[in-house]
Amino acid sequence: EVQLVQSGAEVKKPGESLKISCKGSGYSFTSYWIGWVRQMPGKGLEWMGIIYPGDSDTRYSPSFQGQVTISADKSISTAYLQWSSLKASDTAMYYCARLRLRYLDYWGQGTLVTVSS
Amino acid sequence: DIVMTQTPLSLSVTPGQPASISCKSSQSLLHSDGKTYLYWYLQKPGQPPQLLIYEVSNRFSGVPDRFSGSGSGTDFTLKISRVEAEDVGVYYCMQSIQLPPAFGPGTKVDIK
Numbered sequence: 201e202v203q204l205v206q207s208g209a210e211v212k213k214p215g216e217s218l219k220i221s222c223k224g225s226g227y228s229f230t231s232y233w234i235g236w237v238r239q240m241p242g243k244g245l246e247w248m249g250i251i252y253p254g255d256s257d258t259r260y261s262p263s264f265q266g267q268v269t270i271s272a273d274k275s276i277s278t279a280y281l282q283w284s285s286l287k288a289s290d291t292a293m294y295y296c297a298r299l300r301l302r303y304l305d306y307w308g309q310g311t312l313v314t315v316s317s
Numbered sequence: 318d319i320v321m322t323q324t325p326l327s328l329s330v331t332p333g334q335p336a337s338i339s340c341k342s343s344q345s346l347l348h349s350d351g352k353t354y355l356y357w358y359l360q361k362p363g364q365p366p367q368l369l370i371y372e373v374s375n376r377f378s379g380v381p382d383r384f385s386g387s388g389s390g391t392d393f394t395l396k397i398s399r400v401e402a403e404d405v406g407v408y409y410c411m412q413s414i415q416l417p418p419a420f421g422p423g424t425k426v427d428i429k
Contacts, residue, residue, distance in 0.1 A: 237366075245358075245366065245409055245420040261417035295365050302413035303356045305377065307365040 202226040204234075204296055204308035211314045212286050219282035220311045222296030229277035230254040233299035236270060236281050239310075240292045250299055251279055286315045319344050319412050321421035330400040331429045338424045340393045340410035347390060347414075354414040357386055357395045360423075361406040369408075370395065402428055 207221040222234060236248040249260040253272040260270070272279040279296055294311050297304035320343040330336045346355045357370040368377040370386035373393060383398040397404055405428055410421040 244407075244423050245360075245411075247417045247419065249417075259416070297365075302354050302418070303368065303371050303411070304366075305368050305371075307367070310365050 202298065202306045204298060204306055206296060206308040206311045209312040209314070211316070213317055214286060214288055214315055216286050217282070217284050218286055218313065219280050220294060220313065222279045222281075222308050224277045224279070224298065227298070230274050234272065234279040235297050235299045235304055237295045237297060237304070238292050239295065248281070253277075253279060288315050291315045319415050319419055321410055321412055321419050323410060323421040323424050325424060326422065327425045327427075329427050329429050332402060333399050336397040336400050336426060338395045338408050340388075340395070340421050342391045342412055344415070345390045346412050353389065354412055355388065355393050356411045356413070358409045358411060359404070359406050360409065366409065400426070400428070
């Protein structure tokens with residue numbers, strides 16, 4: 201069974217750094233891209249970027265380029281999304297999902313990030 | 318960038334009745350490889366999105382056959398033949414012919 205399990209909810213202050221994770225199982229982790237999607241409170245879905253864990257090839261949506269860093273450690277089947285300096289506007293639910301061909305088929309449960317002073 | 322629009326943005330349906338959601342793209346989603354890169358997702362309350370339909374009309378594994386997708390080019394439709402209580406949530410269409418992929422604004426479906 202394909203599963204993506206994300207790390208737990210985080211509460212941070214503006215300016216702090218953060219790295220959240222997404223662990224894949226039940227399939228060949230290095231053979232599929234992993235995507236990250238943001239959902240701000242009460243809002244829709246926004247595609248942030250993707251990474252191919254096999255070689256760490258990474259592509260960012262223009263809106264998120266330079267704002268976040270996507271990485272992966274294939275030895276532990278885990279992808280990451282990180283911020284070096286959080287802003288209140290980063291408060292959102294973040295989902296990872298497996299990319300099959302050109303669509304996201306299996307999703308993680310989501311990680312809620314709250315940034316507040 | 319391709320812009321996705323959906324109508325209506327909200328829909329209240331009596332159980333057992335049909336429902337239909339329209340999705341339009343600002344550019345054709347038909348690729349030169351012959352595939353049309355249009356997908357439908359349902360996000361139930363408090364849950365991550367789940368894939369319903371891929372490439373316009375193909376139901377994903379485990380999706381009930383009351384869900385169907387149709388359309389071509391820039392105009393697409395998701396139909397639910399008989400709405401059930403478990404179908405409540407927000408429905409999103411998504412294009413991926415162009416990167417980055419883009420989701421529509423969502424259509425919220427609830428039960429009367």
